[in-house]
Amino acid sequence: MNLPNPDRTGVRALVFDVFGTVVDWRGSIVREGQALSAEKGWRVDWPAFADAWRAGYQPAMQRVMQAKASGETAWVKLDALHRGILDTLLPRFGLDRLSEAEREHLNLVWHRLDPWPDAVAGLTRLKARFPIATLSNGNVSLLVDMARRGGLPWDCVLSAELFRAYKPSPAVYRGAADLLGIAPGQLLMVAAHPSDLAAAQRAGLTTAYVERPLERGPDGARENSAGQRFDWVASDFVDLAVKLGA
Amino acid sequence: MNLPNPDRTGVRALVFDVFGTVVDWRGSIVREGQALSAEKGWRVDWPAFADAWRAGYQPAMQRVMQAKASGETAWVKLDALHRGILDTLLPRFGLDRLSEAEREHLNLVWHRLDPWPDAVAGLTRLKARFPIATLSNGNVSLLVDMARRGGLPWDCVLSAELFRAYKPSPAVYRGAADLLGIAPGQLLMVAAHPSDLAAAQRAGLTTAYVERPLERGPDGARENSAGQRFDWVASDFVDLAVKLGA
Numbered sequence: 270m271n272l273p274n275p276d277r278t279g280v281r282a283l284v285f286d287v288f289g290t291v292v293d294w295r296g297s298i299v300r301e302g303q304a305l306s307a308e309k310g311w312r313v314d315w316p317a318f319a320d321a322w323r324a325g326y327q328p329a330m331q332r333v334m335q336a337k338a339s340g341e342t343a344w345v346k347l348d349a350l351h352r353g354i355l356d357t358l359l360p361r362f363g364l365d366r367l368s369e370a371e372r373e374h375l376n377l378v379w380h381r382l383d384p385w386p387d388a389v390a391g392l393t394r395l396k397a398r399f400p401i402a403t404l405s406n407g408n409v410s411l412l413v414d415m416a417r418r419g420g421l422p423w424d425c426v427l428s429a430e431l432f433r434a435y436k437p438s439p440a441v442y443r444g445a446a447d448l449l450g451i452a453p454g455q456l457l458m459v460a461a462h463p464s465d466l467a468a469a470q471r472a473g474l475t476t477a478y479v480e481r482p483l484e485r486g487p488d489g490a491r492e493n494s495a496g497q498r499f500d501w502v503a504s505d506f507v508d509l510a511v512k513l514g515a
Numbered sequence: 516m517n518l519p520n521p522d523r524t525g526v527r528a529l530v531f532d533v534f535g536t537v538v539d540w541r542g543s544i545v546r547e548g549q550a551l552s553a554e555k556g557w558r559v560d561w562p563a564f565a566d567a568w569r570a571g572y573q574p575a576m577q578r579v580m581q582a583k584a585s586g587e588t589a590w591v592k593l594d595a596l597h598r599g600i601l602d603t604l605l606p607r608f609g610l611d612r613l614s615e616a617e618r619e620h621l622n623l624v625w626h627r628l629d630p631w632p633d634a635v636a637g638l639t640r641l642k643a644r645f646p647i648a649t650l651s652n653g654n655v656s657l658l659v660d661m662a663r664r665g666g667l668p669w670d671c672v673l674s675a676e677l678f679r680a681y682k683p684s685p686a687v688y689r690g691a692a693d694l695l696g697i698a699p700g701q702l703l704m705v706a707a708h709p710s711d712l713a714a715a716q717r718a719g720l721t722t723a724y725v726e727r728p729l730e731r732g733p734d735g736a737r738e739n740s741a742g743q744r745f746d747w748v749a750s751d752f753v754d755l756a757v758k759l760g761a
Binding site: 425 | 648657659670676
């Protein structure tokens with residue numbers, strides 16, 4: 270449902286999922302990869318590479334949460350998880366010809382992802398009315414680098430790293446509300462992923478769904494949101510600003 | 516010493532003490548108090564009130580760190596510490612005539628402190644070259660509110676609250692470097708308080724001392740920095756930007 274009057278929702282701050290919701294991870298990796306291919310004269314299937322890298326993401330975070338539960342580790346940053354997945358992909362994509370410095374540079378492409386075209390304008394407008402923060406599984410330095418490069422005007426960078434728990438752990442959503450000094454229901458989680466929003470709802474947050482139909486490419490799969498209800502639905506961040514009266 | 520070439524220092528990010536270094540807590544509390552006095556027709560010694568409130572700050576944080584060490588508490592936000600100190604001061608300053616809502620509003624004056632005149636210009640200039648973040652004992656929501664109101668262009672809000680340890684605990688300084696993805700020596704701590712910088716040095720950080728001679732008022736005491744060495748000394752944030760080549 271789209272509530273007609275945003276004040277009635279009691280929303281006092283907004284937090285945003287980042288990969289796919291604020292930035293175009295797939296397109297950014299493909300573009301940077303293609304530039305690398307051109308430089309090297311190599312043929313690489315960059316869309317398949319980007320998809321394979323991202324496919325390792327959820328399992329890697331689940332392994333950290335399991336290792337944490339069993340006391341094996343306190344925390345592993347997403348940068349390190351990305352590097353572990355990358356190392357397994359290099360031979361398959363003919364990228365084991367990269368030097369160690371080139372591999373490390375490629376790994377940090379996640380710090381250099383481009384915002385969706387509406388993101389900066391929409392966030393700037395939303396920020397005029399509400400505090401806006403990230404709420405991402407990306408580590409803090411990744412989010413800071415990305416914001417500086419892309420001009421994302423966050424009031425505050427919140428990350429799974431601060432809570433030593435990856436989304437969809439409720440500790441992340443509730444921890445964000447606590448740091449912002451508000452009740453979970455006063456915090457609006459904005460995401461392009463119904464599963465992220467479902468976890469936010471279970472933790473007591475208000476939700477806004479912003480569809481990003483191109484996240485997985487023009488023919489990519491979309492996460493099913495059928496049967497799920499969100500407090501807000503918007504086509505992009507500028508539309509969300511309009512709907513929230515910002 | 517002022518090193519001639521900032522690149523040689525290897526500084527990769529800057530963190531700032533906030534109360535007294537970035538914002539004028541005493542002047543701000545006095546100004547807001549005087550407006551309240553004018554509205555109510557009460558006579559209150561606001562400079563003495565501000566000094567008494569601030570005097571309760573270090574002991575209150577020390578009590579939290581002791582209670583944490585003994586397992587009595589996990590954490591207490593600075594907002595709650597400020598409120599505890601305020602409650603003890605109200606009768607002494609004739610402010611127990613304030614309603615509960617007025618007391619709570621007064622307590623949050625720490626979210627509404629004004630930046631020193633050079634702060635926004637200096638930070639904006641420094642931000643063009645380096646990531647800049649708070650590193651304050653203030654809780655995250657306090658720092659976010661203050662930044663939004665005062666236009667402080669932080670890349671990231673780092674707080675004692677994230678580490679559940681108050682400065683001068685080394686966990687705060689080292690934790691900031693870890694979140695920013697750099698070694699302690701690559702992180703430059705900027706503060707107007709030699710004791711803060713001494714603790715940062717012990718944790719391995721690089722230091723910049725910016726004197727704020729009016730922090731405790733025109734006749735106020737200044738913390739002694741004799742015998743202490745800093746990597747940089749600047750008269751204000753614009754001067755610091757010049758000295759760092761930003």
